[in-house]
Amino acid sequence: MAKENLFSREEVLPLAEKVVRTIQPLCRNIAVAGSLRRGRAQVHDAEVVLEPLLSTTCDLEGNRRVFVDPNTLRGIKRLFPEAGIELAKRPQFAPANGDRYKKFVLSNGCQLDLFISLPPSNFFVQFLIRTGPGGVANDFMRRFWRWGLKSEDARIIETATGREIPTNSEAEVFAANHLRYFTPEERDTMDYVEAIKGP
Secondary structure, X not given: OOHHHOEEHHHHHHHHHHHHHHHHHHEXXXXXXXXXXXXXXXXXXXXXXXXXXXXXXXXXXXXEEEEOOHHHXXXXXXXXXHHOEEEOOOOOOOOOEOOOEEEEEEXXXXXXXXXXXXXXXXXXXXXXXXXXXXXXXXXXXXXXXXXXXXXXXXEEEEOOOOOEOOOOOHHHHHHHOOOOOOOOHHHXXXXXXXXXXXX
């Protein structure tokens, strides 16, 4: 990318954190991801991953279903102007306004990618993927095959049975992949790359 598309961390991080604070009340989980989370001094964009508040219901047989109340999603959308973001409409930004991925522009002109974790996706798997870096995160997910597992819809699944492996933190995602926890800053190092490729 051209140099003019780079923004300083000091300029972008406060804006991304404002988005998180504004939308937080309607989220089960929300956090800054991507290169900002990895501590990069300059970034091309900001990334935020969120999981909306979830509701549950039971059918007549007592089967439990987890879902996102449409009113919650509408409430999040109403907070976007207060968060200081607008949907990207400029020619240099391809439009994106789907249920799971939206593209915005921060007040300083930096692109904001908003990734929405909806059932059956697991927020912490999605958070790890979106923290990156991209190619290395893909290698991390492919590594699950060694243990008879696979990454599917941002979940960890037993290949033989289709059973989901529950993960309630990033550390548990690392443990499921037989790796120690690497901090976001460590994920830009060769130690992380070699650990993923190693035994």
